[in-house]
Amino acid sequence: MTNFNFDLNIKLNKILRSHIKSLIFLDIIEGSKTMNDLKKHGFGSSVSNALKFLEDNQMIRINKDGLYVLSSEGKIVAVNFINFLDCWPNRDMDLFWDNHRIEQIPLNLFNDLYLLKDSKLQKYDNLYPDKSFRIYEELVLNSDKLDSILSICSPEHIKILCDFVKSSSDFKLNLIINNEILEELLLNYRDFLKLLMESDDVNIYIPESDFNFFLNIGNNFMSLNLFDFNLNCDIGNMMYGKSVENIRWARKLFKHCLDNSKPLDEVFINNLK
Known part of the structure; x- marks a missing residue:
């Protein structure tokens, strides 16, 4: 941008x-x-x-x-x-966008917001605080292809990705992670990172700058969590959708991020193995 x-x-x-x-x-x-x-x-x-x-x-x-x-x-x-x-x-x-950081979403994608018109919003629920997470989990595990900008590194989210990789021999994962997430994986989830690196069906990219959103795109879904103004990823409030238009908008955002990222260095990969 x-x-x-x-x-x-x-x-x-x-x-x-x-x-x-x-x-x-x-x-x-x-x-x-x-x-x-x-x-x-x-x-x-x-x-x-x-x-x-x-x-x-x-x-x-x-x-x-x-x-x-x-x-x-x-x-x-x-x-x-x-x-x-x-x-x-x-x-x-409206509040979903107003109450979060959106400056890193390319300006041209705001022209295409009509593509998200039929998407859904799962708001934070005091009675079921993990409801958004459970929806995300179900969407991911019912897909065999996933493009993800992983902007958080919780044990729960790592487990879902690990289950996704192990659940099918016919999966494909494109993962964008920043240096901070990479360091966290090295420190606390080294075995998981090795699992990813050893697979020919996983591509990992490092962005030129951090992205303030958590984006996922599967075979037939997209989901988006934004960061609040304290730069914390708001996991409790999630936009998601399954229509062709919803996924098209999300793919445009992922492509923008991918165009501003580089593949994880091969020297690093070999050292890790």
């Missing part, structure tokens, strides 16, 4: 996280506005602060008539903002 697109993603994320910024930005998307037009969205100081944020981040500008209008960058973000709103009439799904 270019720095330009990454910066726009951050700006979109910040707008979506603020109710008043979203309202004001949407109002200006619909047409040029005066300050008086925008005062209906909140108290004077909150409106002024929101406008200052949008101006400082070059999302809006004041034209020669003294009206607030979209800037060039603002027009680009506006397209993705509208697509986002159109795709999530469900408030829970």
Whole structure:
């Protein structure tokens, strides 16, 4: 992802996280506005602060008539903002994106969010706190092909991958792990890592930079967990889907990550064996 697109993603994320910024930005998307037009969205100081944020981040500008209008960058973000709103009439799904880090998801994939429109959201359940995990487990173990960006390294998730590898002689696993996860596997799951390395049906890649999401794609499913703003993977809230469109969106995201990763060094593999 270019720095330009990454910066726009951050700006979109910040707008979506603020109710008043979203309202004001949407109002200006619909047409040029005066300050008086925008005062209906909140108290004077909150409106002024929101406008200052949008101006400082070059999302809006004041034209020669003294009206607030979209800037060039603002027009680009506006397209993705509208697509986002159109795709999530469900408030829970809206919050799934608003309450997590999304800046590392490529900007063009926000244009394709309609592909996820029929996906499901498993929210954290106090009575069944591991419900999302159980859904993930069932999806993975009923598949014989898996593309995964493994951004967490819990014993439970490692066991599922180990069971997946051992469950079929006709499996295929493409795994993207960052250096931190690799070190964790070396330290605490060395036998599992050797099992992966000894298989011709496993490909392991190291990304150029860490990804703030946990993505899985099987024969007939996709699942996605995002990171919260403290950079913790939110395992309790998971989006998942089984439609062709859902999987297509997920594959685009995986391909983006794969294009920005390198195969695990062969010297490392030989030393491990």
